Amino acid sequence: MTLTLTTLPDVPLVSPGDDLGGFLIAAIERAGIVPQTRDILVVAQKVVSKAEGRFVDLRQVVPSARAEKLAVAVDKDPRLVEVILSQSTEVVAHRRGAIVVAHKLGFVMANAGVDQSNVDQTDGDTNVLLLPEDPDGWCEALRQRLLAHFDVEMAVVMNDSFGRAWRHGTVGVAIGTAGLPALLDCVGEPDLFGRKLRITQIGLADEVAAAASLLMGQAAEGQPAVLMRGLSWSRPPVPASTLIRAKAEDMFR
Amino acid sequence: MTLTLTTLPDVPLVSPGDDLGGFLIAAIERAGIVPQTRDILVVAQKVVSKAEGRFVDLRQVVPSARAEKLAVAVDKDPRLVEVILSQSTEVVAHRRGAIVVAHKLGFVMANAGVDQSNVDQTDGDTNVLLLPEDPDGWCEALRQRLLAHFDVEMAVVMNDSFGRAWRHGTVGVAIGTAGLPALLDCVGEPDLFGRKLRITQIGLADEVAAAASLLMGQAAEGQPAVLMRGLSWSRPPVPASTLIRAKAEDMFR
Numbered sequence A, B: 001m002t003l004t005l006t007t008l009p010d011v012p013l014v015s016p017g018d019d020l021g022g023f024l025i026a027a028i029e030r031a032g033i034v035p036q037t038r039d040i041l042v043v044a045q046k047v048v049s050k051a052e053g054r055f056v057d058l059r060q061v062v063p064s065a066r067a068e069k070l071a072v073a074v075d076k077d078p079r080l081v082e083v084i085l086s087q088s089t090e091v092v093a094h095r096r097g098a099i100v101v102a103h104k105l106g107f108v109m110a111n112a113g114v115d116q117s118n119v120d121q122t123d124g125d126t127n128v129l130l131l132p133e134d135p136d137g138w139c140e141a142l143r144q145r146l147l148a149h150f151d152v153e154m155a156v157v158m159n160d161s162f163g164r165a166w167r168h169g170t171v172g173v174a175i176g177t178a179g180l181p182a183l184l185d186c187v188g189e190p191d192l193f194g195r196k197l198r199i200t201q202i203g204l205a206d207e208v209a210a211a212a213s214l215l216m217g218q219a220a221e222g223q224p225a226v227l228m229r230g231l232s233w234s235r236p237p238v239p240a241s242t243l244i245r246a247k248a249e250d251m252f253r
Helices: A020-030 A045-051 A065-074 A078-086 A135-150 A204-216 B020-030 B045-051 B065-074 B078-086 B135-150 B204-216
Strands: A002-007 A040-044 A055-057 A088-095 A098-103 A108-110 A127-129 A155-162 A171-178 A225-229 B002-007 B040-044 B055-057 B088-095 B098-103 B108-110 B127-129 B155-162 B171-178 B225-229
Touching: A002 A204, A002 B204, A020 A040, A020 A045, A020 A135, A020 A225, A040 A045, A040 A135, A040 A204, A045 A127, A045 A135, A045 A155, A065 A078, A065 A088, A065 A098, A078 A088, A078 A098, A108 A155, A135 A155, A135 A171, A155 A204, A171 A204, A171 B204, A204 A225, A204 B002, A204 B171, A204 B204, B002 B204, B020 B040, B020 B045, B020 B135, B020 B225, B040 B045, B040 B135, B040 B204, B045 B127, B045 B135, B045 B155, B065 B078, B065 B088, B065 B098, B078 B088, B078 B098, B108 B155, B135 B155, B135 B171, B155 B204, B171 B204, B204 B225
Parallel strands: A040 A155, B040 B155
Antiparallel strands: A002 A225, A002 B002, A040 A225, A055 A127, A088 A098, A098 A108, A155 A171, B002 B225, B040 B225, B055 B127, B088 B098, B098 B108, B155 B171
């Protein structure tokens, strides 16, 4: 069995309002790639956010008293903390330099995914970028568009880089998916010796996201899209939101 | 840029004392693979543990009072809990069905990696399998052997499947590495617009481990080894132990 991951070359830099789906389809065709069923197109969150115009200019932000107080504790710009809190339902943990929140979309992540890097700060250091509005929905819309254009059932994953509890380093994580089982349920399948029923669930889309992240590196806009070929699965699609552990079941918040 | 991941076909089932390194070299040669510099051989933890004979027969285990008490709380076999505690320095969290510990090797993980699945339980349901003695050391020894045999500087990753805080599903994680920067330090590199110095560290070996896990699936002994080709890096090797966050720096224990 072989998996291949290929960067899509020459995807243009994305600006608000750009037709990112069209850019990706054009890049696939320019590269001479003929899509196949179950090809997975992995797209970096950052370019989706840019296409959606998810910028906030910190000069327009007035921090709340809560943001001011937290900003002192974590040693960050109170306006940035205000934006982070506006995207969150809960502060899970914080310390100097770090805020871990539950994002409104459910993800437990640093800084609510609010990003200051690789943003073209032509007016100074004040633009930040939020997560896309609806990552699963965006992936499904792109999946349908790819199906309409190529007449092939592809899958789509939107990835981001998350830090982890207990481990150093960020890894690619799926924040949106369409057309594949983001969470792969192996409950009830026999093990290698046929004796036990497994109770395992695999974070399949997170593994896809991590693999693609190896090629995107951190210059996610330089290599914003990766095509994975060769993966198979035998379960129906479920979206990336199924990867999120509900608070009531969570030992770590 | 392209990454390829290929399963090594026909690696024999492994028993205690088997020469797993020899099995892997033979499988590479049988498959007609000519190793190249920076090829990464990813090997599943389970087969290394088996080759090292890291079995414990629960019938030989006498649970301590502490294990008996915790076993009631988590609804597990007290002998299994005793084994888990024997491999651990700290219980980080527990609830019915789950114990998260700090393993003696440093990893924060469920059940100290003590595994009851895919173990050939010919004497009934009593054999469990511990993590290898020294995953980074094992990887380095294999790396040196591959270098001696093929005269090529390959890298080695040992992967396992870990659950995560806040997210459902296991993902492949690197518990041992050699020959690559397990934690890739991008501190000080300019971003895409050349304006900012990044403060990012990437869990490179974890992303490699996750990618390989897609091909190994959960029947890790069926597909215990994957060769990744095409990844490049510009930092010196550091072992997988550098991925572990020290307790003093950890917000989640």
